[in-house]
Amino acid sequence: MSISRRNFLTWIGAAGMGSVIPKAAKAATNKHFKGYEKSQGVLFDSVLCVGCRSCEAACNKVNELPIPDRPFTDKAVLDETRRPTSKAYTVVNKYPNQISKKETLYRKIQCNHCLEPACASVCFVKALKKTKEGPVVYDPSVCVGCRYCMIACPFEIPSYEYDKVFTPRVMKCTMCYPRIIDGKLPGCVEACPTEALTYGKRTDLLFIARERLRKFPHRYVQHIYGENEMGGTNWLHLSGVPFKQIGMREDLGITPAPQFTSGALSGVPIVAGLWPVLLLGIYAMSQRKEKIFKEEKEEALEFALKTANKKAEDKLSAALTEAEKTKEAAVQSAVKKALEEAAGSEPKEDS
Amino acid sequence: MADESGAKRSPLLTPFNMIAGIIVLIGLIITAIRFTGGLAAVTNLSDNNPWGIWIGFDLLVGVALAAGGYVTSAAVYLFGMKRYHSAVRPAILTGFLGYALVVIALNYDVGRFWRLPYPFIMQQGTTSLLFEVAACVALYLTVLFLEFSPAALEWLGLKRLRNLIVKLTILLTIFGVILSTLHQSSLGALFLIAPSKLHPLWYSPYLPVYFFVTSIVAGLSMVIFESTLSGRYFGDKMDDVHKEEANHVALGFGKAASLVLAGYFIVKMVGISTANTWHYLNSGYGLWFLVEMLGFVALPCFLYAIGVRDKNVKLIKWTSALTVFGIILNRLNISLIAFNWHLPSSERYFPSLMEIGISVFLVTLGILAFRFIVTHMPIFYEHPDYTDAH
Incomplete structure (x- = not known):
């Protein structure tokens, strides 16, 4: 839980970018995770469930949850559709049997303990963790409450x-992790009077489930819910009617949740790596453009100045030559005039 | 200039101040209830609806609408569009206040706010996109603080420190764009984990791309929208350069927003096509989706284009308000309205009055902080001692 100073500094040093890489990359491989070997689970057979709520009572007791307003023997509770809450890790719901009207159907709801849990993959402080024994467990000492x-x-x-001011916790079934570590059964499994719940190794449970489907093909829908749903769960379900009719979603698919985000996560280090190149490139281009623009402006100015100078010079020299010419012409004409005048006056004088 | 505004200080009991005062008072009371009575005392949150408007509005909308900072600084400092320089400081300020409020809002929303640094100092949940968001928001708030600080330092007269930070402008801008790309997109990616809960018309593997692209639209539109409001209420604080450039900014940013909205519309259609969810359009949610796509994406795209063609700055300004509203709608659709669409209406979420109260309270705090800063610091004008900014 605590981290070493060195780890902390390393993380700060990586500025949050580098540290994302190793874990994120793992999710995007072609490896198929089939669950931890020897991990435990529970098989729930809704055909055998009679809705006695013994599991609810046992769960409440072993997890030391608050005693509910209505006792566990009160069957009227089953008339409303419930979900697990912070005060009840597991609930049993009643559903009408759409095939044979006289029989009522029951389903027990609790954490399914996914092989690759969505909750654990999205926890940004690793408060939720998949144990190799099977249960998904929660550590309230680090949970931020997001x-x-x-x-x-x-x-x-x-x-x-939500009602706790300073110590709110996320609450969910732990598959009685502390009990199974001690070699005991989960509270609900121990209390079930009809063996609707079977605890054991997940691989064994799958075998048992298949045996039931094979032996009693008319009693069951030929599907083990949880074998592949969301990549597989440690809690498995059997049902006599389509699972939808006992409130279970059939549209979840078989993709393990972490795969939904692995693409986006793997994009993070790519952006962090390539964006500086792209942005510095754009910056350099705009700088260069500006520099060239400036140079061209200067050149153009120089050129304009030069041509203007040259023009002025030409004009000046042209004007000068013109002036020279006029001057010469004036001199010549003056000389001529003088000569003419001299020539004209001479005969006069002579005559 | 600061002296001038100080001399003709407006009276304290204006209608705006009185309304703001009442909102702040109510906000403080709800704050007290929240931190003494827990989340249950003030929110309508439930086990099926763990995220309400404090995430949907305060976080998702807040971060999107604060995108003007990175968009404007990138345009001016990296892309070399110096004509928009006067828009940088107001945009950075809006961004900084926006992110600061997001972080404040998170303190209300999480169960144990004093543990907000835990993901960094205790255990790093690096497989979570929320970790990525948290890291980037924390770092980007720091970047925005530094980008904003020259204005404050000019006000305080700390010339040497101010000059030092101004030298870092390019570095900070690049860092800001990287961080914004990452967390703007990751906010959309948060919902990738729940394809079974978000309506198929809104769920898409492209969610991170959509969030990033719309953050650009939000940033551009917010700059126009904010400058419109500022022009009206803080016009006396603006120097001639700022006033002259404001129309250029509206035309330029309006053109960019029109283009980006067009691109966004296309990639949204690509998303619907690749997932082949067209048939959902023929339903109530489908109609709502069309309202969002046609009324708040296609229409503003078109109006911006007309405004730019006709040089109709007034139309561009109204369009920016429409676009900002569209961004708000989009974020609320994804986080609240189209989320948990499979649940019966009795189990759906609607915010409590006190939740809305806190959101209004935080927005009001932002406006008050904005007003204080622009009336005291060189945001809309250049400080006479520091005219090297151009």
């Missing part, structure tokens, strides 16, 4: 303690 995990979760699971 609630991006709640935006990201496709199953709408995390909830927030």
